Amino acid sequence: MNDFLTLEFKFSESHTVFPKIVLSILVMLLILIVINQVIQRYKDGKLTDFNFKFFTGNYDKLKFYGTVALLIGYGLTLELLGFLLSSILFMFLIMLLYIGNLKRKAILLSLANSILTSFIIWFVFGQMFDITLP
Amino acid sequence: MDIFSILTPLSIVLVFTGVFMGIIFGAIPGMTATMAIALFLPLTYALDMVEAIALLIGLYVGGISGGLVPAMLLNIPGTPSSLCTTFDGYPMTQKGQGEKALKIGITASIIGGFFSLTILYFFAPILASIAIEFSSVEKFLVILFALTVIASISKGSLLGGVFSGVLGVYLSLIGMFPDNNTLRLVPPVLEEQLYYGFALLPVLIGLFAIAQIMQEAEEGMKPAAHQNINLSKNKKNKFSLRIFNGQIINTIRSSVIGTFIGMLPGVGGSAASITAYSQTKNFSKNPEKLGTGEPEGIISSESANNGLIGGALIPLLSLGIPGDSTTAVLIGAFLLQGIQVGPLFITTNPELWSGIVSTLIIANILMFLLMFFSIRYMAKIVYIPKYTIYPIIIVMCVVGSYAINNGVMFDVWTLLLFGALGYVFMKIGIQLAPFLIGFILGKQAEKYFIDSLKGSDGSLTVFFTNGPITIILWLMIIGSIAFAIYDNYRTKKTAQEETITKVS
Numbered sequence: 277m278n279d280f281l282t283l284e285f286k287f288s289e290s291h292t293v294f295p296k297i298v299l300s301i302l303v304m305l306l307i308l309i310v311i312n313q314v315i316q317r318y319k320d321g322k323l324t325d326f327n328f329k330f331f332t333g334n335y336d337k338l339k340f341y342g343t344v345a346l347l348i349g350y351g352l353t354l355e356l357l358g359f360l361l362s363s364i365l366f367m368f369l370i371m372l373l374y375i376g377n378l379k380r381k382a383i384l385l386s387l388a389n390s391i392l393t394s395f396i397i398w399f400v401f402g403q404m405f406d407i408t409l410p
Numbered sequence: 411m412d413i414f415s416i417l418t419p420l421s422i423v424l425v426f427t428g429v430f431m432g433i434i435f436g437a438i439p440g441m442t443a444t445m446a447i448a449l450f451l452p453l454t455y456a457l458d459m460v461e462a463i464a465l466l467i468g469l470y471v472g473g474i475s476g477g478l479v480p481a482m483l484l485n486i487p488g489t490p491s492s493l494c495t496t497f498d499g500y501p502m503t504q505k506g507q508g509e510k511a512l513k514i515g516i517t518a519s520i521i522g523g524f525f526s527l528t529i530l531y532f533f534a535p536i537l538a539s540i541a542i543e544f545s546s547v548e549k550f551l552v553i554l555f556a557l558t559v560i561a562s563i564s565k566g567s568l569l570g571g572v573f574s575g576v577l578g579v580y581l582s583l584i585g586m587f588p589d590n591n592t593l594r595l596v597p598p599v600l601e602e603q604l605y606y607g608f609a610l611l612p613v614l615i616g617l618f619a620i621a622q623i624m625q626e627a628e629e630g631m632k633p634a635a636h637q638n639i640n641l642s643k644n645k646k647n648k649f650s651l652r653i654f655n656g657q658i659i660n661t662i663r664s665s666v667i668g669t670f671i672g673m674l675p676g677v678g679g680s681a682a683s684i685t686a687y688s689q690t691k692n693f694s695k696n697p698e699k700l701g702t703g704e705p706e707g708i709i710s711s712e713s714a715n716n717g718l719i720g721g722a723l724i725p726l727l728s729l730g731i732p733g734d735s736t737t738a739v740l741i742g743a744f745l746l747q748g749i750q751v752g753p754l755f756i757t758t759n760p761e762l763w764s765g766i767v768s769t770l771i772i773a774n775i776l777m778f779l780l781m782f783f784s785i786r787y788m789a790k791i792v793y794i795p796k797y798t799i800y801p802i803i804i805v806m807c808v809v810g811s812y813a814i815n816n817g818v819m820f821d822v823w824t825l826l827l828f829g830a831l832g833y834v835f836m837k838i839g840i841q842l843a844p845f846l847i848g849f850i851l852g853k854q855a856e857k858y859f860i861d862s863l864k865g866s867d868g869s870l871t872v873f874f875t876n877g878p879i880t881i882i883l884w885l886m887i888i889g890s891i892a893f894a895i896y897d898n899y900r901t902k903k904t905a906q907e908e909t910i911t912k913v914s
Contacts, residue, residue, distance in 0.1 A: 309570065393802050407813045
């Protein structure tokens with residue numbers, strides 16, 4: 277019994293002790309969840325009934341993938357173009373995407389918001405408070 | 411009073427700014443106090459500690475309070491904790507008593523705020539003086555307790571909540587283990603970037619802000635259903651303090667519930683106001699009227715949710731454990747200023763402690779004045795379109811992440827990665843709040859666990875035999891698990907009954 281309650285480890289190995297314990301708890305929980313699900317499904321009589329949908333019905337493909345693409349693009353251009361240029365570009369494009377049309381008003385609004393916000397952030401953070409910007 | 415002497419004019423201006431911005435964030439549905447604090451963190455790099463805290467506390471108080479505006483006017487809770495405000499606030503608006511409802515809510519908020527502040531002021535030092543005696547064994551058990559409590563309040567499945575919390579712990583272990591300076595769980599390519607693991611702040615804002623925006627994008631950024639609201643059609647029925655006559659017990663009870671639920675690590679959010687509201691319903695003289703636009707319901711929900719603030723700060727300042735996701739961000743702010751919160755915090759930083767208390771007093775008063783006298787204009791905030799505000803938020807998130815370690819591009823990628831992860835988590839039922847608390851507490855849990863074992867030569871019995879406090883902590887842990895199982899069982903049962911009645 278005493279052996280079971282003792283956990284011996286060498287100093288050089290001490291970094292693996294806790295992650296191993298946590299990982300085994302995770303696996304145990306996962307097994308429990310699966311068993312629970314199977315029992316629940318068996319009771320309801322729909323053991324093989326899978327209708328899990330990742331996206332909500334008729335989701336906005338353009339806006340969703342557009343957001344993902346623009347976010348990655350923003351990350352890539354940040355150090356390349358510098359904070360001001362890449363932020364203005366990113367904000368302008370993503371605002372147009374969210375408004376969802378290319379009317380004059382939408383373009384003007386996006387342009388104003390992106391330039392104004394980027395400059396204010398650049399000035400307040402970068403110049404006044406001396407915070408490192410890309 | 412000498413506790414105010416630490417405040418400079420600048421810090422008062424910053425509290426004001428904080429409260430004002432906080433109310434705006436709270437009032438926009440989908441923006442929370444947590445997000446407001448996370449976004450303003452970069453600004454605090456340039457401030458000294460008291461001023462930084464002034465800004466952040468202002469944001470906290472304003473953010474929690476601002477949530478009542480859309481709750482009453484649009485039937486959408488601006489923050490999770492103002493959920494129950496919608497039950498009676500919105501019906502009152504529909505009856506044309508919107509302004510009266512808002513003013514009742516604001517008054518209840520300040521009462522709840524001051525009540526919890528008093529408890530914080532007297533209780534936190536006592537708890538800290540007990541916690542000073544804790545060895546690594548007790549510290550590990552306190553964290554274990556915090557993790558079990560999160561699981562017990564997790565909505566939906568209990569197992570899912572526990573899983574989310576443990577997953578957070580696991581991901582926090584990535585990087586170097588400070589005891590023997592060895593890396594683990596790191597892919598060879600990213601050894602340099604992940605030497606210290608993922609930075610807390612990008613993870614945090616990624617999970618909350620970016621994930622939220624991705625979800626809104628999926629739904630097509632639809633504007634919330636805005637109704638035409640006439641704030642006070644009914645001129646005769648104006649707000650007066652007389653409404654609070656006969657509501658004194660209700661107000662006090664709800665503030666107490668809010669404060670004590672806020673104290674439980676990891677709970678926070680909507681649990682406080684839901685509990686307070688259901689108790690008000692139990693004790694009410696005419697419970698059937700609640701939910702149709704009764705001031706009683708607004709008072710209970712709002713005093714409880716502002717009571718939460720002082721409550722949540724108690725474990726943060728005395729044990730170093732966040733009471734909710736907002737105080738979790740506050741921990742990040744303290745760390746940025748090089749201050750470790752924990753049992754020693756109050757005794758070693760007396761001026762900071764009085765700074766926090768006096769800031770809270772001022773923030774509550776400012777919140778009340780700002781909202782009470784300008785509520786008609788404040789109410790217009792809920793009409794700012796999402797397409798203007800979200801791009802600004804993304805850029806602020808990126809700036810915050812980049813600047814946190816003085817310009818590390820990898821932190822921006824962390825932000826985006828955890829934004830995507832948070833989005834996937836929401837879809838597959840992993841809960842963000844338990845995950846986050848696990849992530850924050852994970853490394854400490856490991857440290858105390860290994861330290862305890864080193865002290866006992868690897869014997870696990872040390873976790874049970876280390877004095878009376880360990881026994882109390884184990885009882886608390888078992889109690890919270892038992893409560894969780896009971897509560898889970900009960901909600902399942904009522905859900906079943908409801909479907910049965912619906913079918914029949």
